[in-house]
Amino acid sequence: MRNAARQAINFVFAHNTSFPKVELRALADRYTAQLQLCCPPSSFSHSYAQIIHAQMIISGFSPRGHFLGRLIDIYCQSNNLSYARHLFDKIPQPDVVATTTMVSAYCSVGKLKEARRIFDETPLCIRDVVCYNAMITGYNHNDDGAATVELFKEMLGNGFRPDHFTFSGVLSGLSLVADYERDCNQLHCAIVKSGMGCFTSVLNALIFLYVKCACSLFVESSSLLDVGRELFDGMREKDELTWTTMIAGYVRNDDLVSAQQVFDLRSEKPVAVWNAMISGYLHHALYPEALGLFRRMINEGIQFDEYTYTNILSLCGDSGLFSQGKEIHACILRKEEKWGLEFSSSVNNALITLYSRCEKIREARHIFEEMPVKVTVSWNAILSGYVNAGHISDAIHFFHKIPEKNLLTWAVMIAAYAQSGLGEESLKLLNQMRLEGFQPCDYTFAAAVTACSNLGALDQGRQLHALVIRLGFEPSLSTTNALITMYGRCGIVEAAHLIFKTLPSVDSISWNAMIAAFGQHGHGCQALQLFEQMLEVGIKPDRITFLNILTACSHAGLVDEGSRYFNLMHSYGVSPQDDHYARLVDLFCRAGKFSDARQLIEKMPFEPDAPMWEALLSGCRLHGKLDIGIEAAERLLHLVPQHDGTYILLSNMYAAAGKWDDVTRVRKLMRDMGVKKEPACSWIDVENKVHIFFVDDTSHPEVQAVYAYLEKLGPRLRELGYAPDTMYVLHDVESEQKEYSLSTHSEKLAVAYGLLRLPIGATVRVFKNLRICGDCHNAIKYISKLVQRQIVVRDGKRFHHFKNGECSCGDFWVDHLEAMTSFSVAIIIIRRITKTSLVEFSSSWSVGTQDIQVELRPVQLAYPNESGQVKLQTNGITWNQFSIQAHQPGWKLGAEGVPV
Template sequence: MLQALKKPLQSPPLSSNIRVVKPPETLLNQLGFEQGYRQTCNLLLSQTQSRSLPKGLQLHAHIIKSGLQTLPLVSHHLINLYSKCQLPLLSRQIFHETPRKLATTWSSIISSFAQNELPCLAIEYFRRMLGERLHPDDHIFPSATKSCGILGRIDVGGSIHCIVVKTGYEGDVFVGSSLVDMYAKCGDLKIARKVFDEMPERNVVSWSGMIYGYTQFGEDEEALRLFKQALCTDLKVNDFTFSSVIRVCADSTLLELGKQIHGLCVKTNFELSSFVGSSLISLYAKCGVIETAYQVFEEVPVRNLGTWNAMLIACAQHAHTNKVLDLFKEMGSFGMKPNFITFLGVLYACSHAGLVEKGKYFFELMKEYGIEPGPQHYSSLVDLLGRAGKLQEAVSIIEEMPIAPTESILGALLTGCRIHGNTELAAYTADKVIELGSMSSGMHVLISNAYAAAGRWEDAAKARKKLRDLGVKKETGLSWVEVGNRVHAFTSGDVCHLRTKEIYQKLEELGEEMERAGYVADTSFVLQDVDGIEKSQKIRYHSERLAIAFGMITFPPDRPIRVMKNLRVCGDCHTAIKFMSKCSGRVIIVRDNNRFHRFEDGKCSCGDYW
């Protein structure tokens, strides 16, 4: 028995289905240092790619036991492991414990900070690396410029660009692409385009960065033109590129073009991407086709927070309030934590449905999720109370909130005053807005209207004069209809359209039917000091009515008429369109700058609460 115990143990035969993973120190002993070192690095790479933190921690422990943690390449892989597992501070600890730091070590830590939304640390460590007299490479420059783009620090980004030129990396496609992206995000599209045009080689990142830049700053035509050029170069665009271009179509309400790009997404298998899905939901919702937005949402296999928010906001804009509340609950069951955008969507839905108590509940619920209400949330809360006629409570919120009132918050109170005819409070609020100093052209008009409604015509004239003196033009009220790939736009009293005669004739015919059905124009919405007859004429040919009449003579009877408008629909037009839908038997969908109104059989989806 004793002799048997002294015999060396024989390893049992291994089944072909069983794999034994040996710890690194065993590998070092049996395979030799170099082979064991390589195997350790390969194992680290495997855990990094799979983002397996528990196994990575076990492997890290074995590395410490074997003494490999001091080797630069092992440290490099450990930094990347914790970076991919979203633990950048552990990456920093590994970095500082590494006695010999190579360029790859610096590259790893700077990349870790940039990828984990710590741009200040990324730039700080880039500066430290330069102090160590190490030269950045094509891996380090993109991380540094990305951080500048996140912070909007074009001054720092410009300095890094100078270093890029000095070190001869300006011709590198990855460095050049990151510079394009940085300048675009910082708002300097001129320099971004210059860098883009001078690149000897471009990849999908450079094209996407430039397109995204144009999209962000409202250069929609240039974004679409560049996208077309990218397709002509046989570039294999990615989901980020598609998402940016679809956003252009959504913001410009170009439904037909958006459908074509959706088809291209399907052909290239990008329609299932969460980024593309979010943009498609916004596209169809903003173009008034909420049914297709629902369909896209259901077909996206992996929904990120952006996808949920896009659907929630779409439902809020289309007055599907119950669906908004259902989606909020459903998010929790999928383990999705709402953010500040989610709550903005929910508060918006409550505001436009008159759900005061629910709105207050969700406003307080934000704090349980660690979200501090910002100016937009307070603006939504004031809007909620103002629309419900609780104007004094809205004033109390403004007086007690921990932040100074902004233009949007006071604007929400002004809107509530206008809806409920409280001209005295409206004029008082207008005075408070003027005390803020600079304001948008839209706010100037809102103030002028508040004074006009209160009968303070002199103050109203002063507000409009100030707008002219500042050289700021009032936004022209526009309504437009898309036919095929062409957009037909109208202004109030427009006589420039080729079919003007038919449009006005249709309005006359429809007007007679509406009057027989009981429609009476409410000229109180004409805030100009003119007589009643002129007021009646002005309100009769508002831009949305011209667009609807054009739709009636253009589209077949069974097709909904979708009209987009850049300003709020006036109260009389809202009433008139209800009569239009009843007298014509047509479905009319109107989007103003606040929400969608679906008119059918004399009723509106907003329930006259808007």
């Protein structure tokens, strides 16, 4: 029937057919009575109105005046805007009621431009205050507070007198524009003067404005809340909205105590007031309190509405009460069946989230598919479900199907890419998002900056940092912490430190990020100092803090400190986990303390896992400990047979010992197992383009120029003392061939390309997927001296800052083949003693009596012990005996040169 009516109307509209006229008066009475039946609006009344309209046309009755207005109204309410507009356009001079109906209808479906066009075409003499109010409401619905304020000013300029609808509308609009603090006061005064302050609705809107401004203004939030509360206390007539607004205001400003106090003031509370209080507890993860209120609602016989159900489903999803969540779902289905109603999409969205949180993505998808109206939140909930479940490809596929993406859709996908290690995709999507006119939010920035950290994309990271500043919004702590990590991981630890130092407030994540940055760059002592400061200001270290501290010690070779902090963990309520043990084992092994490592593994409360054996194996490789190394490798091969690194380490260890048969055996095993070595590659960013180089590269278009340049450098490097160390080519080939092989390593090619193509003086920043080769490390040290350029290499494990022939890692993290043995005597030059008795030793110094060259780490810091003695370490070896034979004039010695 409905379709037939629509066809009839379409036919008449299309052909403009006229029909014989009948007696007008009788028809008018009949249609008036019939249209009366269309109130109140429902799906029935909408289709009935269509039938009446069709009959009017067929009978030749041409609706005018209130018939037209009524029909337009009904068509607008049933979202048949094209019919409504057709009728509206037939009116030669539409009255204000029809105009307001059309304006309001267009506004409610978000067609603001169309609404404004009709509004503007209406002469001033026709317009009235209701018409203005409708347009103002439209702007508010569209979150355009500035347009609301503008129209309000225009309205006053045109001499219209605002009513209480206008004031509450303008106050709502103002609440959308955070910077309007001064205007708030002005409007407050205007409301008092105009006498509109007697309307509860106006005062509700005013309270809302104050609490909303309190949310966005960090500094004066409490005083603005106090103004809101004064208004609240002074109101003689409070309605449901007054209570809800005040409680929600406190909740949004983190003041749950005041919220609860207002909540308790009222004995009989409407359901919305309960919901507001419960949502406060939920947003602060106070689940027992929220649950307590749900129980009280049941005891007091308060009927749950859809907001209550959404809240309780959210509680179940967030706190892991999945079976209870399912019971609520059953309860909702029963209620819908019993009352023949259908809950709105928000309840279904909460259900989707519940099921995806408990990893039931199929159930979540089923609910989604059955939803009659899918809003963007529904799509986003499923998208997040896929992201949380870890299969990224489903998320990508689903993302492209989402018809109307909002800020959050983009944010979720950008973060998903970043978390899955697909940094480039993440940044591409950020660009696309901006091209489509979306301004990235803080969450998106944090994710994109994280993507830059993982990629080592310093330029893009800097651009994002600049964009945050240019857009003028205060970056949140999560973005700032991401920036600290980004600068740290992109090699500019100073920039990370600058951000950290200038932050007005920091959290434990900021401290952890900064400690990690110092650690990765080998600034072990600074990392430890920062840790001590962290304790002084009362921030509790967590498991990540200790993980970073152990890494920092490991990168700087601080064995004793590492052990001390490891033993300190319990006193901060953190129990060491497998990864903490692995870091300490790594530290011990690097230092050649295999018995300590073994003891630690033996007393560990759980079975050693892969990272532990890997640490042991790497240490053995470093120090040529073949027997323990083989055992570790066997364990590792058993646990993760597909990991290429184990085969390579084992094979290299055999090669270093000249056991070529065993090398062949390991390589065959690797082939038999179908394991392929990850090809080494290095890359460098030049003029916003990433240039990748592989070993013995022939693919890069400019690689011949790179080889020529390296060849030219060769003799000059040798003059400085560089000698190719063929130990690093672990193939059983002739030495000349070995030397050639070394010169084609990817990191050398990338460094040379940077020197050729970057502006003079610019720091060369190279990234490598695997650990840097020892010979390349040595060569780059000499290159930095020869060309007087800073070169930074981030390898698979850490940063190496090369400057004037030295590296920040102190060669401690280079794959040494020869284990150092003990020394009896050495000469140390003391550079300076700081006020805090921190002794700084110069680099590249000390000559043993046995005429063996030894290197200290470039700058080694040490605290003298109680007796004023200082303990020094070289590459992994603690010096137990040495004597100070000389020192610079004017420098004092902490312990008069007494050996430790």
